[in-house]
Amino acid sequence: MAGDKELDVTLSRSESIRSTVHNFSPLHEFAFVFVVCMSQFMTQAALGTVLAPLDIISDSFGITNPGISSWLIAGYSLTVGTFILFFGRCGDLFGYRSMYIIGFVWFAVWSMIAGVSVYSNTLLFIFARTLQGLGPAMLLPNGLALLGATYRPGKKKFMVFSLFGATAPNGSVCGAVIAAIFAEFAWWPWIFWSMAIYCMVLAGLAVLVIPSSPAPARGMSARELLWETDIIGATLGITGLVLVNIAWNQAPVVGWHVPYVYVLLIIGTLILAGFFVWEIKYASNPLIPFETLNIDVSFILACVACGWASFGIWIYYFWRFLEDIRMKSPLVAAAEFAPPTVAGLIASFTTGILLGKIRPGWIMLMAMMAFTIGNVLSAIDPVHQTYWALTFVTLIIIPWGMDMSFPAATVVLSNAVGRRHQGVAASLVTTVVNYSISLGLGFAGTVEAHVNNGGKTFHDRLKGYRGALYMGIGLGVLGLATSLVYLIKSRPRANEEKTLSEEVTE
Template sequence: MDVIQKFMIDDEDWGPEDLELHYPATPPALRSKRSEAELALTSPAPTPSQRPPISLLHEVTFVITILLAQILLQAGVGQGLAPLHIIGDHFNITNPGELSWYVAGFTLTAGTFILIAGRCGDMYGHKRVFVSAFIWYGVWSILCGASYYSNNIFFTIARGFQGMGPAFITPNGLALLGRTYPPGMRKNLVFSLFGACAPGGYILGATFSTLIAERTLWAWAYWVMGIVCFLTAVCAIWTVPSQAAGSGAEEKQFHEEQHFDYLGALAGVSGLVLFNVAWNQGPTVGWPTPYVYFLLILGILSLVVFFFIESRVPQPLLPVQALSAPVLFVLSATGAGWGSFGIYLYYLWQFLIQLRHHTPLLVSAQNSPSAVTGVIASVVTGFLISKVPTPYIMILALICFCVTPILTATMPIDQTYWASTFVSTLIIPFGMDMSFPAATIILSGSVPKEHQGIAASLVLTTTSYSISLGLGIAGTVASQIDPNGTDLLRQFRSAWYTSIGLAVMGLVIAIISALYMRRHPLAAPPH
């Protein structure tokens, strides 16, 4: 996830040097009712230095606090994936479907609850939600570690609740950054740093969790995470500037005018969770199990009710009228690409650990090139955004998503690391770092002005949710190809073929989307 603020569209004008989405300097009481968290408010007027009205030391500590939000989010993914088999062996779990929940449970809630996180920030204040979410993240990290003395079910549930923390941290952290910085290069730099931290955070979480798991109790990885989250929450209380937190009568009036769509939130969150749980539980207990179909049907019905509610309420979480053809095209392509990525990454770890018999710590080191190329991809994407039409950048991203699983699906067990594995770790960050800002720009240019803020929220939800759903789809395919679970290589390759299929589907949708926007110029984002 990359340079989010840099690649959004200004409400007033568009220019390669100022690809941002922000409010004009109007009083909060006169602003649109759309989510402030999604729009990343810019409160102060621009200054020649483009610096917020705080000291340099205060600015540095504030930025570090917000960057920790991104680092710890990705570390949460890494700490579930890297010591997967160490934790599974502790609970006597070997079923791939059950093991995948250690990652899928976290990304499911991290993606689903973004749907309501922005509106909560509008109602209760972004700083308050940001700090509270870190405390929540810390509490459930501690409980994840405490499950060492319990069982697999408790650990899986705790991972799901742990993922709710980042769901509320990320959009509100972005809102705090947006409110602190006026439009300009300084703001773009900060948001670029936010995006560039993603691969490094994942590698950091994977490395330290495996290091701890191999040397002592794996539970300490989660306890350390909890302590870091608590410390970050305390730091945020002191480092978030007052103008970012919001104050004054107008700000208070704005928060009071926000109304939470409780029925829509219940239906939307329930539908997404039930639909995803059905797909991830199917490979574990078998699709013929009655409750799996019941969850799937109930999830679909809940989503239908959600869209009905959203078309009726005055302040919807998801404005139905914003879901135009270009929006649906781009969300589908993005979801397919990130679902493909989740499958590629999960089964690459399983392949390297179970078939090449590498230690989790060595596999973490083998994945570390992604942290470097992630930063490079961030810079390259920033350059391309100002030179190349965004639908074409989306096509390039999907090509990267296609290439990586092709490399892994065709590599022999005894092949050297420097061939397919190494090359795939170099390529995959470009798929991630190109698709996210490109999708955000296209959505921002395709929805009406009154719904501009929904762009980043939809893309954030789609990326995290698709990783979890993709693992369920791949697990279903693998369980059907090898029902006895005896041929690991066949399972992994069938999962990667599924990853290829999703990426190709996303590529086709991206091409159709580009052709559609070429035929309908008004639907395309300005370039």
């Protein structure tokens, strides 16, 4: 009965939003889709804004250790990945629109503080960047939930979700270009101050164009809210993920021989084990409904984890290769990153068409191939080769991995969990994507630190970067193998479904 009641609430929420959207003018609908897609755009833009001027920002704080520099990226992705599930549940309770607006306001506040940290020290900047990630953690699941609740299954929904995915590479490139301009021709704190201003503008637009959604939390007691939000599960899950991630990203900075690194890893792993025990056996409203997650979902999430960890390694070390090895300025490097904006759009709309024609498993296979090939080409890219050879080809291929894997995974999970847990499906995908980026950087940083002989010379740094990219290749190959196993395993069922469909048609 509780499940039926929860389903009724979910369905009534979806119908409420859909009925409002049916009254939209074309301009209003365009503005609605634009504002929601900005959640993905700004999430990746905040990644690109540090990638391009990383050396400039590091120099201003006196950072010389590459491991500490990587924290400027990893800290942000860490909080994005670890808090998505919790904020997705908050959206279910307090309303998607409210959480979405709060997300942009929070994003703006901590972007402002990240810029102000120029007057302080590295610790405040890393702290601000880490807390800045809570904004996208609120935006992504609730933005996806708004789109899911607004559009019924069909071609239009496929295209809208593909457009949402297409903003990822465009956001990253635009963020990098704007950051490079500010860093080279003005002052790098304006990168974050301008981001804060834009986030506040988007928060205002969200107030105007996003329809209100029901907030079941109204009228609940504090005790009921604690159980509905699964605060115990959220605390265990977030704490465990954070400790494991800190261990892997701190190890390249201080070394694995330092006791607190592996102690954090052990404690984090034990807490994560406690999270799974709590969620499966004791939680009345678990953050993750494990009973609905079948073996197909496990395969898909494993593919996404490997692919996006591979991507996280690629995006960081390919920027390092361009700026530190080829000695490109941030603005020139950002200009060279222009191809993903076009390739990403083509990949997204191609995926939107393919999702209605072939199984998502095939799309996931192609995505893993793109991630793997992109890392291979980057790892073997000669230092003095022309941009139009391997570098250009790499930048054309990589966006296909991003913009094929995300919608394919979302569709598979959406179909697997049913209508009651659509928000969970979207949250799980975005959690795995962003957490894997951060964790992948930790893996690659450990490899880099062990092969670069301290990184004192040009050739040692190049050796370290290539070693990290080889780690990205390994993760990509693992994702490729996993997607192949998934395809082989799901083939008999796909044939049965096809036969059943033909019999119904006859």
